[in-house]
Amino acid sequence: MKNKRLIWLLCAILCLGMLAFVGCGSSEETASEEDAGTQFPITVEDNDYFTFEITDRDDLWGEYTYRITNKTDRDFTLDAEKAVVNGKTTVDVFIYQDVAAGTNAKEVFYLDEDDLSEFGEDEELTMKIDYSLFDSDYNDITSGSFEFVIPR
Numbered sequence: 001m002k003n004k005r006l007i008w009l010l011c012a013i014l015c016l017g018m019l020a021f022v023g024c025g026s027s028e029e030t031a032s033e034e035d036a037g038t039q040f041p042i043t044v045e046d047n048d049y050f051t052f053e054i055t056d057r058d059d060l061w062g063e064y065t066y067r068i069t070n071k072t073d074r075d076f077t078l079d080a081e082k083a084v085v086n087g088k089t090t091v092d093v094f095i096y097q098d099v100a101a102g103t104n105a106k107e108v109f110y111l112d113e114d115d116l117s118e119f120g121e122d123e124e125l126t127m128k129i130d131y132s133l134f135d136s137d138y139n140d141i142t143s144g145s146f147e148f149v150i151p152r
């Protein structure tokens with residue numbers, strides 16, 4: 001009986017400790033304070049085929065949420081594996097997104113802070129993404145690039 005009470009007491013203490021830890025400063029509060037100057041969504045490309053927007057940022061994980069809106073009457077895939085920051089540093093973005101005709105899709109890409117370590121925290125960063133657009137039969141529709149300032 002004494003062991004059951006001890007185990008229950010330890011479990012209760014552990015649960016309360018976890019609740020207190022979770023309540024101490026969430027990343028959402030921090031991100032909201034830091035993003036106060038950044039208005040989302042940010043349209044970074046708008047052409048005859050699609051609109052590409054950055055809709056949110058999570059600094060904790062280096063995660064950027066994007067939305068691609070398909071402005072055509074056929075399904076396509078947007079593929080972009082690499083990007084160049086400030087014309088000199090190549091980073092992986094691994095964007096590979098299927099988008100049905102007339103719809104949009106939301107997904108994320110990540111920027112590792114280690115990849116950006118050569119730049120100062122206050123330095124404006126411009127990202128250029130080269131992309132390919134192809135249909136479900138892997139026929140090329142178009143390719144190109146778009147460039148934008150990375151919200152930090």
